[in-house]
Amino acid sequence: MKLDLNLSQFPTTSVGSFPKPDYLADARRKFYKKEISREELLELEEKATREFIKMQERVGLDVLVDGEAERGDMATFFAERLDGFEISEPVRSYGNRYYKKPRIVSEIEFREPMTLHFFKLAQNLTSKPVKGMLTGPYTMMDWSFNEHYSSREEVVHAFAKVLREEAIELQKAGCKIIQIDEPALSVRSDEIELAAEGLKMVVEGLEMYSITHICYGAFEHLAPKIHLLPVDQIDLEFAGRDFELLEQLRGHEFPQDVGLGVFDVHTHKITPQKEIEKNLEKALEFFRPEQIWVDPDCGLKTRTLEESEEGLKEMVEATKVFRTKFEK
Numbered sequence: 605m606k607l608d609l610n611l612s613q614f615p616t617t618s619v620g621s622f623p624k625p626d627y628l629a630d631a632r633r634k635f636y637k638k639e640i641s642r643e644e645l646l647e648l649e650e651k652a653t654r655e656f657i658k659m660q661e662r663v664g665l666d667v668l669v670d671g672e673a674e675r676g677d678m679a680t681f682f683a684e685r686l687d688g689f690e691i692s693e694p695v696r697s698y699g700n701r702y703y704k705k706p707r708i709v710s711e712i713e714f715r716e717p718m719t720l721h722f723f724k725l726a727q728n729l730t731s732k733p734v735k736g737m738l739t740g741p742y743t744m745m746d747w748s749f750n751e752h753y754s755s756r757e758e759v760v761h762a763f764a765k766v767l768r769e770e771a772i773e774l775q776k777a778g779c780k781i782i783q784i785d786e787p788a789l790s791v792r793s794d795e796i797e798l799a800a801e802g803l804k805m806v807v808e809g810l811e812m813y814s815i816t817h818i819c820y821g822a823f824e825h826l827a828p829k830i831h832l833l834p835v836d837q838i839d840l841e842f843a844g845r846d847f848e849l850l851e852q853l854r855g856h857e858f859p860q861d862v863g864l865g866v867f868d869v870h871t872h873k874i875t876p877q878k879e880i881e882k883n884l885e886k887a888l889e890f891f892r893p894e895q896i897w898v899d900p901d902c903g904l905k906t907r908t909l910e911e912s913e914e915g916l917k918e919m920v921e922a923t924k925v926f927r928t929k930f931e932k
């Protein structure tokens with residue numbers, strides 16, 4: 605639902621995750637080895653969240669995130685906090701990365717708020733809006749083993765139901781912008797209708813501006829159907845593929861706002877302000893100015909904290925210059 609969010613033109617934000625500071629990565633390892641308590645870990649996650657907010661304020665972003673200090677894998681995090689799951693031993697995702705895949709073994713049920721604590725903590729530290737961040741029902745389905753439900757549709761519906769409960773909790777806590785990530789959709793354009801149904805079940809009737817982030821995949825198949833996603837904004841990677849996505853979108857409807865990824869997050873090189881200004885110009889070949897939000901291509905958790913801050917700073921400065929071209 606489009607709200608009057610009272611933001612600058614071309615609002616700047618980040619996609620969600622920030623790199624874990626060393627002390628937090630250490631603490632998580634110690635926690636898994638049972639060397640420190642849950643409370644000790646929580647204290648350090650809160651400390652990291654406070655630092656993330658300070659960093660985003662320094663940079664001057666318009667819409668903030670809590671930075672996901674408490675999250676590891678984006679699907680397992682939710683599965684561990686819902687009823688109906690057992691968590692598998694680590695499975696290989698790609699290369700040498702492993703994650704614990706959730707197994708659905710009974711009815712998925714909402715137990716208690718999953719993201720509310722860190723949302724509230726972050727929102728209390730800033731006067732700027734903080735985004736609520738969820739992993740979408742389609743991605744939760746695709747990244748879980750299903751040993752209980754009889755179809756993929758049923759699983760998506762079950763996830764949508766509990767994620768809606770979480771969204772309502774966030775709304776009650778004053779959250780005005782909710783981002784529901786669907787990275788799994790990037791390679792499953794044949795199921796975009798199912799993903800759309802799930803997103804609709806989560807956000808329908810809520811008084812929040814809704815975003816979905818999709819990582820780059822086989823976009824030529826997704827582009828013709830992107831208009832089906834019932835959210836206010838689609839957030840996409842543009843910079844990493846040198847804006848070839850604009851070509852793939854050409855001729856297709858794109859009624860939502862766009863979260864325009866203006867710098868690549870898979871490199872140590874900082875994208876300079878001038879280059880980001882050019883990237884913003886390119887977007888105008890396809891999008892109307894009112895549609896455009898500005899952010900990095902993806903979450904920053906694989907970068908260093910210094911790289912994240914520097915990259916975002918260049919982005920904010922580029923956006924300030926870009927805005928002046930539209931002043932009346």
Ligand SMILES: [Zn+2]
Pocket residue numbers: 787817818819820901902903
């Ligand atoms: Zn991404």
